[in-house]
Amino acid sequence: MTVQNTKKALDGGWGWAVVAACFLALFLAYGSPQSVGVLYPEWLSVYQQGKGMTAWVGSLVSGVGLIASPICSACVVNFGARPVTIFSGVMVSGGLMLSAFAPNVQFLIFSYGIVVGLGCGLVYAATMTITCQYFDKRRGLALGIISTGTSAGGFLYATGQNELIELFGLDGCLLIIGSLALNIIAFAGLMRPLHVPAYYLKQKAAALEKVESQLLEKVVTSDLDPVKPPSEKTADDPLIAKDPAESPEPALERSFSICAVMVEVIKKKQRSYSSYLRSMADLFRDRVFGALCVAIFLFSLGAFPPMLFLEDVAQSQGLAEGLSLFPLVSIVQVSGVLGKLGLGSMVDIRWMNSVYLYAATALGAGAALLAIPLTKSYAGLQVISVAIGFMSGNWSITAYVTTAVVGIERLTEAYGILMFFGGTGIMLGPPVVGWFFDWMQSYDLAFYFSGVCVLLGGTILIVSSLPCWSRHEGEETHASDEEQEYADDLVAAVA
Structure with a gap:
C-alpha cells in the first residue's frame, strides 16, 4: 500500500x-x-x-x-x-x-x-x-x-x-x-x-465512494423509470396500493447484485494472494537468497544465546565472584554499537562485496563461539564478548546485502522474509542451548553446537555466491546508483 x-x-x-x-x-x-x-x-x-x-x-x-x-x-x-x-x-x-x-x-x-x-x-x-x-x-x-x-x-x-x-x-x-x-x-x-x-485515507475514500454510489444509484433509477405526466398516477405514487407480487423483485435484484460484488471481491483477493505466493516462490529460486535465509537463521540460532547465557556461564564456572560492574552483556552491547558503525562504513567501500562481508562476520562469530568452552578466565570471556558483539553488528548491513542479492525492486518483500528467518532463529536458540545444559549439565556441547551452526551458515553463503556459479538475474552488485534508490525506499525495508 x-x-x-x-x-x-x-x-x-x-x-x-x-x-x-x-x-x-x-x-x-x-x-x-x-x-x-x-x-x-x-x-x-x-x-x-x-x-x-x-x-x-x-x-x-x-x-x-x-x-x-x-x-x-x-x-x-x-x-x-x-x-x-x-x-x-x-x-x-x-x-x-x-x-x-x-x-x-x-x-x-x-x-x-x-x-x-x-x-x-x-x-x-x-x-x-x-x-x-x-x-x-x-x-x-x-x-x-x-x-x-x-x-x-x-x-x-x-x-x-x-x-x-x-x-x-x-x-x-x-x-x-x-x-x-x-x-x-x-x-x-x-x-x-x-x-x-492509510487508515484515514481509506476512511475518506470509503466516504466518497459511498456518496458517489448513492448519486449513481439515483441517476440509474431516474434513467430506467419513464417520466410520467404529473396528472398520471403510477405505481410509485404512495397513494396507490402496490401489487404484492411485484414488490419482491427489486429486493431480489439487489441481493443478486450484492452477491456478484462479493464474488468479485473474493476473486480479487484470491488473485492478489496467489500473486504474492508466486513472488515469494520466485525469490527462493534465487540460490544466493536461499543461502542468505539459511545463514541468517543459523546465525541467529547460534550467536544470540551468548547474550543470555554468558553471565550464567561465568557464575556457574566460578569465573566471576558476585555481580561485576560491567557485565558481559554490557560488553556485548558496546561492541555491538562499534560493529554496526564499523560494518556499515565498510559496506560503503566500492570494492567491498557485502555478501562476502556478511559471511566473514558469521565465520568470525562462529570461531568465537567455539572458543567459549576452552576459556577458563573472566578476561577471556570479556574478549569473546567483544568479538561476538562486533560480529553481531552485521544486522546493520542486512538490508544492504538483501539489496545486492535481489535488487531494490524486491527489497521490501525479501527483507520481511529474512526478518522472519532471523526472528525464528532468535526464538529457538536460547531454549536449544538450555536443553543441552539440562541434558549434559554443561554448556560446552551447547556452545560447540552454536559455533558449528554459525560457521555452517557462513560457509553456505560463501559457497553459494562464488563466481563459478551461474548468475541469477536477481543477483545484482551493490552499485552506486542503487544506493540512492535504497536510501529512498529504506523505510519499507527496516519497518
Whole structure:
C-alpha cells in the first residue's frame, strides 16, 4: 500500500527532535530485553525451572517482534507512528510491571516474552518509519543514530538492573524499569506526522465512494423509470396500493447484485494472494537468497544465546565472584554499537562485496563461539564478548546485502522474509542451548553446537555466491546508483 506524501522530508529542523525522541524510545523499550542475560540467573533462582524452559522468556522477547514485523509495519502504515508508539509504550511498560507479579515461568513467558516482545516490535517499526519520513539526504545518519539506542539501552540497563536487583530485589527492579518505560508515551508526542496514515485515507475514500454510489444509484433509477405526466398516477405514487407480487423483485435484484460484488471481491483477493505466493516462490529460486535465509537463521540460532547465557556461564564456572560492574552483556552491547558503525562504513567501500562481508562476520562469530568452552578466565570471556558483539553488528548491513542479492525492486518483500528467518532463529536458540545444559549439565556441547551452526551458515553463503556459479538475474552488485534508490525506499525495508 502506498501512502501519498503530504510534505517533503525536512532533512533537519524538527527532524532532529524526532531523532532524539526515537533514540530514547528505543533506549527505553529495548534496554531490558537487550540485557535480559542479567535477569536470567535471577529467574533460575526464583522459579527453580530448567534452563531450557526459562530461556524461552529471553528468546521470545527478542524473536516475537521480528516474526511479527509484517504486522507491526502494517499497523504503522495504517494508523501512523505516533499512535503505534503510544500503544507500544503501554505494552512494554505493562508487560514489565506484570512480570514483577509472575507466579511461574509460564506466566513470565507471556508477560515478558510475548507482551514486551510485541511492544518492542511495534516501537521499532514506528521509529524507523517516522525517521525516514523526516530525512532524505541524511537518512542513513539519522537511522544510524536511532538504531544505536537499542545497544545503548542494553549497555546501561545491564548495569542498572544489577544495582536495582541488589537494592529492591527482582520484583522491584521490574516495577521500576516498567515505570521508566512509560516515558515512551511522552516521546511519542514529538513524532509529528508528515504523511497521512492509510487508515484515514481509506476512511475518506470509503466516504466518497459511498456518496458517489448513492448519486449513481439515483441517476440509474431516474434513467430506467419513464417520466410520467404529473396528472398520471403510477405505481410509485404512495397513494396507490402496490401489487404484492411485484414488490419482491427489486429486493431480489439487489441481493443478486450484492452477491456478484462479493464474488468479485473474493476473486480479487484470491488473485492478489496467489500473486504474492508466486513472488515469494520466485525469490527462493534465487540460490544466493536461499543461502542468505539459511545463514541468517543459523546465525541467529547460534550467536544470540551468548547474550543470555554468558553471565550464567561465568557464575556457574566460578569465573566471576558476585555481580561485576560491567557485565558481559554490557560488553556485548558496546561492541555491538562499534560493529554496526564499523560494518556499515565498510559496506560503503566500492570494492567491498557485502555478501562476502556478511559471511566473514558469521565465520568470525562462529570461531568465537567455539572458543567459549576452552576459556577458563573472566578476561577471556570479556574478549569473546567483544568479538561476538562486533560480529553481531552485521544486522546493520542486512538490508544492504538483501539489496545486492535481489535488487531494490524486491527489497521490501525479501527483507520481511529474512526478518522472519532471523526472528525464528532468535526464538529457538536460547531454549536449544538450555536443553543441552539440562541434558549434559554443561554448556560446552551447547556452545560447540552454536559455533558449528554459525560457521555452517557462513560457509553456505560463501559457497553459494562464488563466481563459478551461474548468475541469477536477481543477483545484482551493490552499485552506486542503487544506493540512492535504497536510501529512498529504506523505510519499507527496516519497518
